[in-house]
Amino acid sequence: TEGKYATDEKIPSESELSELYHVSRITVRRAVEELCSEGYLVKKQGKGTYVSQPKVIRKITQDKDVMGFSEACRACGMEPGAQVVNILRCPARSDEVRFLGLPPQSDVIFLQRVRTADGEPIMLENNFFPYEPFKGLLTAYEDLTNASLFDYLESRYGRRPESTVSCTLEIVRASSEQASYLSVITGDPMFYMNAYFLDGEGKPLVIGRQYIVGSRFVFNI
Template structure:
């Protein structure tokens, strides 16, 4: 698994991140099944706009089990700005995403919330990617739901 930060570096671009929100939500049945927790368990969802050379490319939504990653709720905003969340998780937990299974990509339209954050018109086609990341031990680590501006991002499959 290559992080957004690593992908930008590999393409000689400067990665950036701007925190949009950090919220605690109750795990749905589907999310709880992936994480191996009870439905209703607290998840922390970190939403950020990811940029490449200052241009918005992705609206990133990453969910973690709060009990496993409490530092994500208490880190100052600057610690989540212009940083790789994969690197922060690895630094604080010793765990890094190794693979994503399953990972789906479909087309979605930019809504009134995503469009201004990504600096695209409402209705702009976006890639919507849902990825279930596990660590080296096969343990669930994070669930990513990303909206990606297709004209600004290339997938290498």
């Protein structure tokens, strides 16, 4: 915690720490276990214990206090980034039609970006907007590169995600495509967050389906 060991650096063994700080190995073991449980350290089988990478902390429940990825990164002392993967017009699925209040056979704008913290990929962001009011997004590649989506929506459209009517979180395993975008191994555990966002007037705005690297993210209530 004092910056003596850098991220991904291996710390000394229990016996070395015991001698270094003149405490028992049991005390050292308990301290290491506590730091592992809090996410500061990670044990790698057959290799030792290493300093973990910093984690982004974000709330699960988002009622009138929605925090975007960029804001969450900066609150944790990290610099957010975004690379646009796709901006497409595609047919709306049934839940998108229902939530966004669209006529049958409508289209949506699919915006996909890789979000980074201090240059490290953290999240594959998949957002779905009603086509007609947001068709300008199709030409917003540059505007949405290394930018806050929430801030962009507010400046361009005068609307910002303010709350969710539903937000679910589950554990999934990375597909080969997701793994390639997020620099993880296929099959690695990830968070999958599915959220339905309302604007400040309580009107449906966007559906977010995000795949998040589990080792780099912490959710709290």
